[in-house]
Amino acid sequence: MSHNPSGPAGPSAAAAASRPTPPPLEFLATVAVEVSAPVEIGRTHRGQRRIIPITGGTVTGPELNGTVLAGGADFQLIQSETSSDLDARYAIETDDGERLYVMNAAYRTGSAEDIAALARGERVPAERIYFRCAPRFEVAGERWAWLESTVVIGSGRREPERVLIDLWAVR
Secondary structure, eight states: OOOOTTOTTOSOHHHHHTSOOOOOEEEEEEEEEEEOOOEEEEEETTEEEEEEEEEEEEEESSSOOEEEOTTOEEEEEEOSSSEEEEEEEEEEEETTSOEEEEEEEEEEEOOHHHHHHHHTTOOOOGGGSEEEEEEEEEESSSTTGGGGGSOEEEEEEEOSSEEEEEEEEEO
16 A cells, blocks of 8 residues: 555645646647668667667747758667667758757657567557657757747657657746
């Protein structure tokens, strides 16, 4: 039996009233990142290393639109048969011609069977994989400078030829 400090009926009214309110989220865009075959590095002392080349993509949304430029990569550390740390680095060219550098740290986990299916290039329903990220931006121009001082979070899903990431600004 688990310990429930708030009793069988749940938290008291006083405890519920003192809970902080989560900050609002504002949907920015969906980033569709096209990828090619992984470059397998092998097993290191930290886990299985692989690099996934980024070949292009699109950014579409109410706040941000543009193109993912070829030349980036996702540097993956597969720690176990169920979890991976992802570190994607790439550039976006916005529809107004500005360029954004993206450093996207992510964590992905799921059952061993589902993760193995993703590695084979198979489709796995997004609800069976926990894939969350926290991208950071470096911006050369003024129009998008606000991204450098805004926390952005994302939820991803892997498809055979691309990765889809929905992004929200934490307001």
